[in-house]
Amino acid sequence: MKTVFVTGGAGFIGSALVRLLIAESDWTLVNIDKLTYAGNLESLGAVQDEPRHVFSRCDICEREALDRLFAEHRPAGVIHLAAESHVDRSIHGPAEFIQTNIVGTYTLLEATRAYWLGLPDSGKASFRFHHVSTDEVYGSLNETGLFLETTPYSPNSPYSASKASSDHLVRAWMHTYGLPSVVTNCSNNYGPYQFPEKLIPLMITNALAGKPLPIYGKGDNVRDWLYVDDHVRALKLVFERGVPGETYNIGGHNEKTNLEVVDALCTLLDRMRPRAGGRVYAELKITVADRPGHDRRYAIDAGKIGRELGWTPRESFETGLAKTVAWYLAHPEWVAHVVSGEYRHWVEKNYSHRAAQ
Ligand code: NAD
Ligand code: DAU
Numbered sequence: 345m346k347t348v349f350v351t352g353g354a355g356f357i358g359s360a361l362v363r364l365l366i367a368e369s370d371w372t373l374v375n376i377d378k379l380t381y382a383g384n385l386e387s388l389g390a391v392q393d394e395p396r397h398v399f400s401r402c403d404i405c406e407r408e409a410l411d412r413l414f415a416e417h418r419p420a421g422v423i424h425l426a427a428e429s430h431v432d433r434s435i436h437g438p439a440e441f442i443q444t445n446i447v448g449t450y451t452l453l454e455a456t457r458a459y460w461l462g463l464p465d466s467g468k469a470s471f472r473f474h475h476v477s478t479d480e481v482y483g484s485l486n487e488t489g490l491f492l493e494t495t496p497y498s499p500n501s502p503y504s505a506s507k508a509s510s511d512h513l514v515r516a517w518m519h520t521y522g523l524p525s526v527v528t529n530c531s532n533n534y535g536p537y538q539f540p541e542k543l544i545p546l547m548i549t550n551a552l553a554g555k556p557l558p559i560y561g562k563g564d565n566v567r568d569w570l571y572v573d574d575h576v577r578a579l580k581l582v583f584e585r586g587v588p589g590e591t592y593n594i595g596g597h598n599e600k601t602n603l604e605v606v607d608a609l610c611t612l613l614d615r616m617r618p619r620a621g622g623r624v625y626a627e628l629k630i631t632v633a634d635r636p637g638h639d640r641r642y643a644i645d646a647g648k649i650g651r652e653l654g655w656t657p658r659e660s661f662e663t664g665l666a667k668t669v670a671w672y673l674a675h676p677e678w679v680a681h682v683v684s685g686e687y688r689h690w691v692e693k694n695y696s697h698r699a700a701q
Contacts, residue, residue, distance in 0.1 A: 347372045347419045348583075351404055351452065352426030354383035356538045357476070361423065361576040362397060363390055368580070372396045374417050376410075377426060378403040378444075384687045386678060387537040404448035410455035421472035422456055423583055424449065427507070430541050431480075434503035435636055445506035446513070449475070453517045460523060473525040474583045475514040479568070479595065480504035481529060484639035491529070492645050493591045500637050511591075524588035528579060531595035531644045535572035535664065536671040540682060543567075543602065544665075547609050548672045549679055551625045552617065557610075561634035563603035566641040570596035571664030574657040581653045592653070595644025598661040608661075612669045 348365070352358040353375030365373055377383045379401055391397045398417070402409045404426050426448065428434065428441045453473070460471050482491040483498030499508040511527055518525040534542075540549040547557050578594045586592060600608075610625035619625060649655045659667070672679065681687040 345370050345372070346421075347374060347417050349374050349376055349413070349417070349419045349422040351376045351422065351424045352383075352476075353377055354379055354385055354388060354399075355425065355429070356382070356387075356535075356542075357533055357572055357575060358425040359384070359387040359537055360535065360572045361425070361579055362388060364573070364576045364580065366391045366394050366397055370396075372398065372417075374413060374419065375399045376402045376404065376413065379688075380428070380440075382429065382539050384537070384539070384682065386681060386687050404452045405443060407451050407455055410452060411458065414455060414459035418459075420467075420470065421474065421583065422452070423474045423476065423579060424452060425476045426452075427510075428503070430539075431501050431503045432541070432635060434501055434506070438502035438506075441502050441506040445503075446509045449510035449513055453513060453523070457517060457521055457523055469524070471524055472583055472586075472588070473514065473517070473523055474579070474586070475511065475525065475527045476579065477511050477527055477529045478504065478507050479529050479531045479593065479642050479644050480639065481508040481511055482642075485641040485643055487641070490643045490645035491593060491595075493529075493593055493648055500639055504639075518589055526582055526586035526588060527591040528582050528586075529591060529593050529644075530575055530578075531568040531570050531642055533570055533572045533575050535668050536675070537678070538572070540679065543605060544609065544668065545672065547606050548613070548669060549683070551610065551613050551628055552672070552679075554619075555628070556630045557606055557625075557628045558630055558632040559602060559606060560632060560638060563606070563631065564601050565638055566599050566601055566643065567605075568595045568643045569598040569600060569605070569661055569664070570594065570657060571659035571667070574659055574664075577658075578649060578653075578655045581655050582649070585653055587652075592649040593644050593646055594649060594655075595646045596657045596659075596661070596664075597644075597646070599641075599643050600661065608665055609669065612666060616669060617673055 354377040
């Protein structure tokens with residue numbers, strides 16, 4: 345029975361991690377989240393009455409608030425997911441990315457270090473700071489090759505540069521101060537509860553609303569897709585068994601062009617929710633201006649986490665995508681609340697008794 349901090353636990357991956365850890369551990373989770381536009385407590389409905397889930401509305405840039413949380417809950421470790429996560433937003437407004445991803449990670453590291461220094465030797469040794477990062481720090485691949493843990497960093501967008509900076513800070517806090525840390529770098533996630541700004545949920549929600557499906561450039565950029573539940577199982581494994589100072593790449597061996605992804609979604613929707621009048625969803629595809637600096641291809645070599653920790657993904661792209669479409673079809677109210685902004689009021693209605701400012 346231990347207490348673990350999860351930052352960003354109201355986001356897409358963080359909420360999946362919280363649901364998994366409540367189901368598959370006996371830990372108490374302190375979920376530290378600022379509730380930006382991407383934070384949605386409705387995604388945590390399944391654990392809202394669970395006493396082992398303690399939600400705290402807190403900005404990771406606020407040192408005093410973090411110090412209070414450490415003093416109150418005395419965690420055995422931190423799994424850090426809180427971040428600004430959307431590449432297009434980082435291109436249009438990088439400031440929040442610098443603030444949360446770099447300054448926020450620095451502030452969290454310093455609050456963690458101050459708390460960690462006060463632990464007895466055994467607590468110091470077993471403590472873990474797990475930083476959840478992205479494969480985008482490695483830059484862009486051409487037609488061949490895979491990202492390894494040893495691939496040099498070469499971030500290209502404000503988002504990936506801010507994540508690369510945070511990875512380097514974590515490395516430095518381990519090397520200089522001895523804070524026992526692990527870093528994971530994962531490929532593109534998809535699955536239930538993903539905010540409909542990212543490719544897959546945007547295409548599903550637009551298609552269901554009869555809106556255009558905007559494909560950047562020629563649609564031939566490649567991403568390596570991983571079902572979110574496979575990612576969070578990997579996070580639990582690395583947090584528990586990863587070696588301090590090591591980094592682990594996580595990916596699904598599911599390389600697809602964006603056009604292949606959109607076509608697969610259209611085919612699934614044609615079968616699961618046929619359009620009226622014999623029309624097909626693919627008619628909604630349009631090409632739009634390319635993303636500035638658009639990375640060509642990402643592909644992960646996940647051999648290390650497989651060999652050393654025994655992790656393999658359970659879902660293929662086909663099974664994971666079918667599950668995802670089925671989830672969005674079965675949860676129109678979650679999508680409607682996101683689109684209308686209703687989800688922003690959910691915290692007052694459902695969490696006011698527990699949410700700490
Ligand atoms: P998300 O945007 O869905 O969620 C981010 C969460 O962080 C939100 O709940 C938000 O409210 C919270 N947050 C933002 N700023 C904060 C702050 N200053 N203080 C406290 N909380 C704050 O993101 P996601 O897709 O779930 O990604 C989670 C993490 O995983 C990120 O660090 C991201 O870089 C990384 N990652 C994401 C993917 C992916 O495909 N989505 C892949 C690899 C790695
Ligand atoms: O690789 C991991 C990263 O994957 C994570 O670190 C990021 O947090 C996450 O957002 C994701 O970044 P991408 O930029 O790859 O994901 P996104 O869903 O925004 O775009 C996927 C691809 O689809 C990319 O090549 C751009 C393209 N795209 C995206 C959108 C939103 C389109 O063609 N049309 C769109 O409308």
